[in-house]
Amino acid sequence: xxxxxxxxxxxxxxxxxxxxxxxxxxxxxxxxxxxxxxxxxxxxxxxxxxxxxxxxxxxxxxxxxxxxxxxxxxxxxxxxxxxxxxxxxxxxxxxxxxxxxxxxxxxxxxxxxxxxxxxxxxxxxxxxxxxxxxxxxxxxxxxxxxxxxxxxxxxxxxxxxxxxxxxxxxxxxxxxxxxxxxxxxxxxxxxxxxxxxxxxxxxxxxxxxxxxxxxxxxxxxxxxxxxxxxxxxxxxxxxxxxxxxxxxxxxxxxxxxxxxxxxxxxxxxxxxxxxxxxxxxxxxxxxxxxxxxxxxxxxxxxxxxxxxxxxxxxxxxxxxxxxxxxxxxxxxxxxxxxxxxxxxxxxxxxxxxxxxxxxxxxxxxxxxxxxxxxxxxxxxxxxxxxxxxxxxxxxxxxxxxxxxxxxxxxxxxxxxxxxxxxxxxxxxxxxx
Numbered sequence: 401x402x403x404x405x406x407x408x409x410x411x412x413x414x415x416x417x418x419x420x421x422x423x424x425x426x427x428x429x430x431x432x433x434x435x436x437x438x439x440x441x442x443x444x445x446x447x448x449x450x451x452x453x454x455x456x457x458x459x460x461x462x463x464x465x466x467x468x469x470x471x472x473x474x475x476x477x478x479x480x481x482x483x484x485x486x487x488x489x490x491x492x493x494x495x496x497x498x499x500x501x502x503x504x505x506x507x508x509x510x511x512x513x514x515x516x517x518x519x520x521x522x523x524x525x526x527x528x529x530x531x532x533x534x535x536x537x538x539x540x541x542x543x544x545x546x547x548x549x550x551x552x553x554x555x556x557x558x559x560x561x562x563x564x565x566x567x568x569x570x571x572x573x574x575x576x577x578x579x580x581x582x583x584x585x586x587x588x589x590x591x592x593x594x595x596x597x598x599x600x601x602x603x604x605x606x607x608x609x610x611x612x613x614x615x616x617x618x619x620x621x622x623x624x625x626x627x628x629x630x631x632x633x634x635x636x637x638x639x640x641x642x643x644x645x646x647x648x649x650x651x652x653x654x655x656x657x658x659x660x661x662x663x664x665x666x667x668x669x670x671x672x673x674x675x676x677x678x679x680x681x682x683x684x685x686x687x688x689x690x691x692x693x694x695x696x697x698x699x700x701x702x703x704x705x706x707x708x709x710x711x712x713x714x715x716x717x718x719x720x721x722x723x724x725x726x727x728x729x730x731x732x733x734x735x736x737x738x739x740x741x742x743x744x745x746x747x748x749x750x751x752x753x754x755x756x757x758x759x760x761x762x763x764x765x766x767x768x769x770x771x772x773x774x775x776x777x778x779x780x781x782x783x784x785x786x787x788x789x790x791x792x793x794x795x796x797x798x799x800x801x802x803x804x805x806x807x808x809x810x811x812x813x814x815x816x817x818x819x820x821x822x823x824x825x826x827x828x829x830x831x832x
Contacts (some may be wrong), residue, residue, distance in 0.1 A: 402541060405589055406529045411545055412584030413478055414522050417485065417515075418546045420577040422553030424492065424511065425450065426661065427561040427570045428504050433643040434654045435499075435561075441792050444644045446501075448788030450508055451640045451780065457513035458777030462520070463607035464600065466770025469520040470763065471598040474528070475588045481518045482582040488514060489578045493571035496561075519773050524766035527757040528591060532825040535754040536684070540676030543750050544669040551669075554639075554661035558654060595763045608774060614764065615771040623819045624756040625772045627688070629779035630812040631749045634805050636780045637787060638664060638742075644798050650734075651712050652720040659722055663735055667742025674743070675750040679824065685755070686820045688748045692813035695744035699806035702737035705730060706799045754824050 401407055428450060433443045469477060488510055495503045526538045560570040601607040615621045639661070646656045671691075678684055711728055713720055725731050760768035787804075790796035796804070 401530070401534060401537065405587075407538070407541075409584050409587035409589075410478075410525055410529070411541065413482065413581055413588065414518075414542070415545050415549045416577045416581035416584060417482070417518065418549035419553040420485070420489070420574055420581070421454075421511065421515065422550045423557035423560075423570070423577065424504075424574060425454065425508070426554040426557035426658070427496070427566075428501070428508070429640075429643050430558050430561050430654050430657065431499070431501055431504075433647060441794075444798070445788045445792045446505070447643060448640050448784040448791075450505060451636050451784045452788075453505060453509045454512040454515070455636075455777040455780040455784075456509060458516045458519075458773050459608070459781075460604045461513060461516040462770040462773040462777070463611045463767070464604060465517045465773075466520040466524075466611055466767035467598060467600050467607065468517075469524050469766030469770075470595040471593055471600065472596075473593050474521050474525055474591045475585075477521055478518075478585040478588050479582075481514060481521065482578070482585040484514050484517070485511075486575075486578040486582055489575050493575050496567040496571035496574070499567050516773065516777075520766040520769045523753065523757065523769040523772075524594075525591075527762065527765055528594065529589075532758070535758055536679045536750065536824055537676045539750050539753045539757075540672045543672035543746055543753070547665040547668040547672070547746070551662045551665040554665070555658040558658035558661070562654065594765070611767045611771040612774060615768055618759065620759050620819055620822060621756060621768065623816055624752045624759075625775050627752045627812060627816050628749060628756070628772060629776045630692075630808060631745055631752075632776045633779040633783040634809060635668075635745065637783055637801060637805055640784055640787075641798060641801055645706070647719070649706055649798050650709060650720070650725060650731075652722070652725045655722050656720070656725055660735075660738060663738045664742045667739040668746035670739075671743035671746025671748075672750050675747045679751075683823055684751045685822045685824065688751055689813040689816050689820060691744045691748035692809050692816065695741050695748070696806045696809035696813065698737045698741035698744065699802055699809060702734060702741065703799060703802035703806065705733045705737060706802065709734075751824065755819070755822055758824060759822075 429447050432438065432446045432450070438446065488507070492504070492507050495507060522542070526542065527535060530538045556573065557570065560566055560573060563569060601610065615625055642660050643654070643657050646652045646654070646660065650656065675684055678687065709730060756768060756772060757765055787796065787801055791798070
């Protein structure tokens with residue numbers, strides 16, 4: 401299935417898009433945290449604000465994106481989105497050359513707009529082009545592929561921005577990734593529209609309300625959407641937190657940030673693959689809440705490990721290198737916690753995506769995904785903005801965010817218990 405014409409070009413299309421998003425965002429975060437000269441409080445606030453700007457366009461545009469994805473042939477919309485991405489990357493290229501943080505923050509909003517248009521296509525493509533028994537596997541590949549892209553994008557973004565002429569090199573690679581994603585989009589096979597007679601509602605507020613109301617009428621879809629919102633909010637908080645966590649808590653250089661990005665993203669990818677493997681042998685929905693409880697446990701352990709970190713460089717003007725950091729036994733506990741909590745997150749999010757696609761009306765899958773995106777983006781924006789403000793005013797420490805996230809994960813595990821009896825096609829057809 402993976403290398404088939406119906407999946408591989410689609411995989412390349414979203415992979416290079418996710419790669420570009422994270423290369424851009426991680427390079428910008430390093431510029432803010434390490435190269436701007438801002439205070440820790442202001443740098444942390446801008447880092448969380450960057451995440452909020454990326455998510456903000458999902459509110460007004462997701463519903464319309466879902467309608468477009470249901471009405472028109474999706475292969476044409478994939479191409480239009482990737483052309484839009486390439487055009488957007490041109491001013492991003494010049495802003496990186498100039499090292500202009502504020503224009504890059506503004507461009508991050510427009511990148512979020514392109515992502516808002518792309519996301520319903522991405523998740524509605526899976527149930528249209530794959531067989532029902534392939535839903536779990538397809539979502540696992542998408543989840544794993546997305547976070548492998550996160551790994552390489554984040555690592556490369558953190559590295560490139562620190563080399564000589566880092567802005568020029570970073571901008572050039574961003575343009576190249578946009579071209580590769582565009583090539584993938586033109587290889588996607590032709591697709592028939594699911595709802596060609598659908599009328600596009602030009603009223604963005606009413607359209608958003610309609611797709612939300614349709615999803616929240618179904619209790620199973622509601623649980624899927626709110627459960628996924630917790631995943632994306634906590635993932636956003638982890639990613640936004642890492643630069644400040646490395647500098648202010650672990651006393652480490654910026655080179656540790658991509659290493660922790662890699663560990664977190666590898667954990668999500670591992671959890672996603674383990675989920676689809678488990679789904680071949682047994683129903684996976686009963687494992688969703690236990691995975692979240694374990695995620696809360698490992699997050700709490702990371703909280704206590706960070707609180708007990710007392711190591712500091714002999715010279716207060718310097719920071720630990722990556723090798724110096726991993727010389728301490730306590731660093732391995734932090735690394736293990738990060739991988740394990742991320743693996744639990746990857747494991748529990750895959751079945752929720754597959755169940756959302758399975759339970760939604762086939763003619764309205766993109767709109768169900770759009771409703772999910774609206775709620776996800778609201779959760780991400782609310783979580784990052786509130787956290788940023790609490791940190792800016794000294795009411796919440798970098799380490800304290802971990803305890804808050806762990807509590808949210810545990811409560812979500814309790815909330816998702818009612819859907820443990822749901823079944824996915826792949827779970828009841830183990831031979832696939």
